[in-house]
């Protein structure tokens with residue numbers, strides 16, 4: 001039995017996530033976790049909300065709530081929606097929890113002792129009207145690069161250039177609108193990533209099996225311009241993890257907090273501690289400390305491309321730089337972007353379909369199937385309502401749903417709701433079993449490799465094979481001449497339905513469990529081989545005809561939804 005630690009990029013707290021966020025991180029991580037559990041492996045699957053930083057403060061201010069209260073509420077909202085999508089986290093934590101405070105302060109102390117943190121006195125924008133510094137998104141102005149007039153202090157949303165507040169032309173405070181700003185001295189901590197460049201580079205070079213998307217982004221940051229830059233890891237903000245050196249004060253850093261990108265990945269570790277503190281596990285270090293039992297853990301991370309630099313460089317620099325035996329990631333599965341109807345999904349602009357809205361239209365399996373089978377792996381992909389309708393109707397309703405419905409209904413009409421006896425396997429059945437054996441092997445290999453689209457294609461092909469078999473074997477015709485032979489075909493087909501439940505569960509867990517329940521399958525453990533899997537239901541076992549598993553999306557619905565989601569969410 002292998003041990004898999006799996007983390008999804010932690011979703012930011014400032015709103016409900018869109019379908020792009022879901023398919024770029026949590027959903028494929030869930031697919032992999034479900035698959036590894038089905039294979040009998042020990043899995044710890046963690047996710048959390050990412051709660052610090054200026055966007056959280058701004059969103060709370062807009063909602064008229066204290067930021068801590070806002071985050072607590074939004075965490076509950078995100079947790080509930082994650083449940084709705086059947087995301088099978090072992091724990092869904094919070095980066096603002098006390099565990100993460102302690103660990104983040106601990107790492108900062110270790111890095112300081114190792115000479116990897118530098119104290120820098122620098123100039124930052126100070127607003128007289130607001131009586132505070134204006135980091136990141138608290139300041140807006142004209143982009144020096146492209147001329148966009150509402151570029152933020154940390155980045156221009158138009159040209160994506162990373163900015164420093166001091167770069168902005170005609171800057172103003174986003175709190176008060178005031179332009180009465182001045183440059184003031186303030187002290188900040190910098191993580192000396194540049195010192196670790198060679199170590200990080202040879203570590204990245206050793207990852208020859210990683211997606212090119214992951215390693216190419218890491219290399220770009222290692223080499224572009226003057227090479228890997230040191231990064232400011234503190235901010236003049238109230239909301240965040242106070243800058244402390246372990247449990248001691250940090251002279252000169254009073255009133256400052258760590259930057260969100262420093263503490264967010266540390267939450268992957270803190271979340272395991274939260275999992276124990278919540279009474280769900282007993283030993284978190286067994287997953288995270290190689291000196292305390294984590295040496296045999298395989299750690300896989302899932303994320304969208306914009307998160308790659310922090311996971312390939314900043315976070316590894318943090319944990320390697322600590323000099324302590326923390327588990328380092330073994331594989332980073334990254335994704336391109338899912339776009340929406342000819343443009344981008346955007347939380348800030350309310351563009352696209354958001355997770356809560358999706359669930360109000362259709363059950364989660366419909367979305368899970370479409371999103372995973374169109375995952376933006378080798379390039380960006382695009383959600384269109386037409387494509388969604390066509391995939392759902394064809395793959396789920398016409399292929400899988402139809403197969404299960406036809407075979408169970410036919411059996412009930414001729415043999416009743418028990419698996420019929422009699423009949424033998426002929427050449428058609430032998431060919432089917434050979435074909436399926438090869439396909440199931442390919443499917444498993446694709447799941448193992450996290451080739452999400454290819455795995456979905458193979459699963460669909462496995463469903464198609466069943467339909468074709470039923471079409472060729474035609475038990476409804478055979479029955480007229482030879483009911484025994486028809487019984488054999490039906491028994492095999494019922495077993496196929498049961499096998500489909502097992503194989504499909506990582507993608508569409510609700511439908512899979514409906515099929516399994518209808519077939520009287522007690523467990524969804526992975527088959528050792530196809531021939532024995534097709535004997536799981538024996539003669540005389542009872543089954544039920546499941547309710548219509550999937551319904552079709554009508555043209556009227558398509559038109560209505562397309563229009564409803566064309567604008568901007570309020």
Ligand SMILES: Nc1ncnc2c1ncn2[C@@H]1O[C@H](COP(=O)(O)OP(=O)(O)OP(=O)(O)O)[C@@H](O)[C@H]1O
Nearest residue numbers: 009011012020021024025303304305337338346347
């Ligand atoms: N359009 C997209 N397609 C795929 N993955 C995405 C997309 N947008 C964001 N992601 C990924 O979603 C995960 C969660 O993102 P997060 O909550 O930080 O929002 P974000 O990146 O700020 O997105 P947005 O700006 O649209 O809110 C991250 O791993 C991110 O890389």
Ligand SMILES: [Zn+2]
Nearest residue numbers: 143146156159
């Ligand atoms: Zn710009």
